[in-house]
Every structure is written in C-alpha cells, then in structure tokens.
Amino acid sequence: MVALSNTDLRDGGSIDAIMAAIGARARAAAASMALASSEAKNKALVLAAAAIRRDKDALIEANRRDVAAVQGKLSASMIDRLGLDAKRIEAIAQGLEDVAALPDPVGTSLARWTRPNGLDIERVRVPLGVIGIIYESRPNVTADAGALCLKAGNAAILRGGSESTQSSRAIHACLVEGITAAGLPADAVQIVPTTDRAAVGAMLGMAGVIDVIVPRGGRSLVERVMNESKVPVFAHLEGLCHVYVDRDADLGMAREIVMNAKMRRVSVCGAAETLLVDSAAADKFLQPILCDLLDAGCEVRGDEASRRADPRVVAATEADWTTEYLEPIIAARVVDGVAGAIAHINHYGSHHTDSIVTGNSATAERFLNEIDSGIVLVNASTQFADGGEFGMGAEIGISTGKMHARGPVGVEQLTSYKYKVRGRGQVRP
Numbered sequence: 001m002v003a004l005s006n007t008d009l010r011d012g013g014s015i016d017a018i019m020a021a022i023g024a025r026a027r028a029a030a031a032s033m034a035l036a037s038s039e040a041k042n043k044a045l046v047l048a049a050a051a052i053r054r055d056k057d058a059l060i061e062a063n064r065r066d067v068a069a070v071q072g073k074l075s076a077s078m079i080d081r082l083g084l085d086a087k088r089i090e091a092i093a094q095g096l097e098d099v100a101a102l103p104d105p106v107g108t109s110l111a112r113w114t115r116p117n118g119l120d121i122e123r124v125r126v127p128l129g130v131i132g133i134i135y136e137s138r139p140n141v142t143a144d145a146g147a148l149c150l151k152a153g154n155a156a157i158l159r160g161g162s163e164s165t166q167s168s169r170a171i172h173a174c175l176v177e178g179i180t181a182a183g184l185p186a187d188a189v190q191i192v193p194t195t196d197r198a199a200v201g202a203m204l205g206m207a208g209v210i211d212v213i214v215p216r217g218g219r220s221l222v223e224r225v226m227n228e229s230k231v232p233v234f235a236h237l238e239g240l241c242h243v244y245v246d247r248d249a250d251l252g253m254a255r256e257i258v259m260n261a262k263m264r265r266v267s268v269c270g271a272a273e274t275l276l277v278d279s280a281a282a283d284k285f286l287q288p289i290l291c292d293l294l295d296a297g298c299e300v301r302g303d304e305a306s307r308r309a310d311p312r313v314v315a316a317t318e319a320d321w322t323t324e325y326l327e328p329i330i331a332a333r334v335v336d337g338v339a340g341a342i343a344h345i346n347h348y349g350s351h352h353t354d355s356i357v358t359g360n361s362a363t364a365e366r367f368l369n370e371i372d373s374g375i376v377l378v379n380a381s382t383q384f385a386d387g388g389e390f391g392m393g394a395e396i397g398i399s400t401g402k403m404h405a406r407g408p409v410g411v412e413q414l415t416s417y418k419y420k421v422r423g424r425g426q427v428r429p
Helices: 012-033 038-054 056-070 076-082 086-101 140-151 162-181 198-204 219-228 251-263 279-295 304-309 318-322 337-348 361-370
Strands: 109-114 120-127 130-135 155-159 189-191 212-216 241-245 272-278 299-302 329-335 353-357 375-378 415-422
Touching: 012 130, 012 155, 012 189, 012 198, 038 056, 038 086, 038 140, 038 162, 056 076, 056 086, 056 162, 076 162, 086 140, 130 140, 130 198, 140 155, 140 162, 140 189, 155 198, 162 189, 198 219, 212 219, 241 251, 241 279, 241 337, 251 272, 251 279, 251 353, 272 279, 272 337, 279 299, 279 304, 279 329, 279 337, 299 304, 304 329, 318 329, 318 337, 329 337, 337 353, 337 361, 353 361, 361 375
Parallel strands: 130 155, 130 212, 155 189, 241 272, 241 353, 272 329, 299 329, 353 375
Antiparallel strands: 109 120, 120 415
C-alpha cells in the first residue's frame, strides 16, 4: 500500500476515494481468503511471527518515535499501553504463533440432520467477510486483529490511533510479508494510511463493503462508532470491572486477587475499577485490602465505611461508580452481601468483567448466574479478561453486547454460518 500523508488527504473526497479503493481490495481479498487453506493461513502467521522477531530493533525504534511524539501529552498509563519492548514484541510474535496453532473454524460442521423428505441439512461455519477494526493506543492490536481475521478467513481493514502510527505500520509490514510469502493476497490485511479522523467516518459509512466493525478504545470512540455506524458493530464498551469480596472469602486470597486485578496493569480493560466488600466482613477485610492498595500507590475513592477504615481514602462521588480510570485509582464500597454486590454491578457496570472472591459455592453460583456481564469469574483476577488467557490465541476485544458475540472476540466469533442443503430432486408440495 502506498503511504499517504495527511497533506495528501486534506480533501474529504480524497479520503472517501482512498477508503473506497481499500474497501474494493478488501472485498476481493475476502473472496480469496474464504477459500484459503488452513496450511496457507498458518504459514502466513508463522512467517509473520518470524519477521516480527527479526525486526525487533526496528519495531522498538518505530515505537520510540511514537512515544516521543506524545510524551507529556498522555498519562503514564496510556504511555504504558503504547510502549513496546523486547518482552512485548516477543509476546506479539508468540501470539501470532498461538493463533496459527488454533483449529481452523472455517468449514466446521456445527450440526447436521436429515428431514423426513430426505433433505440433508448441514450448518457450517463461514467467514464474516470484511472486518473493520478501529482502535487506539495499543500497537499489538494490529497483530492480534490481523491474525484473528486472517485465521477466520476474513479480510481486515485496520485503523489504528494516531499515537501508534509508526509502531502499527511496522507491525503491519511484517504481517504483509508473511501473508504474501504464504501465497495469500497482500490486501487480506490493510492498514488505513492516514491519521485523519475523516477516515473513521468513511469506514462507518461503508455498508455493503465492510461486514462488521469492531471499535476498541475509550468511551468517546466507542460511542461515536455506535452512534454513527451504518455497519453492524461488535460493541466493546469500557471495562468497568468489579471485584466483590464476600463474607466467606479467604482474606489472603482476597488481598492477592484485588491487588492483581487493580495493579498488575492499570491500563488494560480488565483492570478492576471498583472494589466491593461484604458488610458482614468489612471489619475484618476492608482495612487490610485498602492498606495494600494505598501502600502500592493506588488512590482509593470510597464510601463512608471505607474512609473510616483508612483515613487516606478520599470521598467517592456518584461519578466514581461509573468511571473507567485506567489509572492507579479504584472506587471502594461496602455492600449488603452478594445481593448488594449483584445490584451494584448490574446497575453501574459496563457488562465487561466482574469477579467474586468467596469460599461458598452456593454464593459463587448465584454470582455467576445473576451478574449480567460477558465474563464472570470466581476466585480469580479480572485481569484474566484476555483472549490469550482463555486459550483463544488472542482477541480483538471483549464484546459487551449480546448479539452474535459476547466476551472475548476470537477466531470463532469472527465467523458466521450458512446452511448447506443437499437433495435428490425434492420439490415442495
């Protein structure tokens, strides 16, 4: 793809023309990808992983330029989301290989039956077609999204954030190298060659060209996509994740889970943003858990009971119960048992990922059944909200909607199905 600058694309019509051309190439590539063999797709991903490892130093340098351009403009946690180092680059390469190792969903027979009239009916997985991914900050999404779309037999149009332009383009080049070396169309994974926001608007209007759009970013991006898109959307709303510590929890386990859920990486969508503690155990549990967080440099915004437990806790406002901080900040509240926790989460949460810490199996099952979220965990950190951790190789995002896909969006979620009906000359009476 020819790299275009924003200067070349100042005219809105030019962006529309460029996006139309990208879309036409993607549709042609999607037709080829739907028929691509598992061997070719896997080869492309393995070769792309090799290119990522080979170009590690160039990727780090490209990322250094991205980070330098936004230094002082973004928070420390957002810089962390953007940053690449040798360890993260190896994780990107390993992720490509993990996706290659997954079973190919395309062509899988989901069900088959024969009608009394002799018609043989089979439901079979097929690719969605052309998938548009609009994302911010994290350059690894370029690899994850491209790999998953390719494995599921789709074509992808990637539009990354302006802050990760150099990093994303360098990763994309490695993907294309692997794709073409495997004999697949280079246009199977394209990256939008401009940071002009008008390109996003053009993508949202490409009904009939793009089959589904996946937004991955902050609330403003997702709301824009949801409000303006003429293309079906996999909703990836903010990760307003909760950890509820029940009266029957083991205190040591609770302290470890809460710390990991909040502080392992504060900038990921699976980071806990609200701590809920059972009022029946608040006297025992609340102070040590809050002390752990505060001593680790986490600001706590809490209700009256939380402020009594530790004077360093600042007063929470109503807005704190609905805020995805992506910073070392957490809201804390004492609730009336599991019923109070369920009521709070279902009212304030974003239906992303929520966890309970408890030794009571009946309470755990109630939490699992009544929390209306894409991912619900028992005695585990919310930071497991990641397709790789689910054995899915990677994921494009965590879908908080309920149509077609929910939770981690991996290769299976990037397919649909069709019915193959085999007859012997039957006609309908």
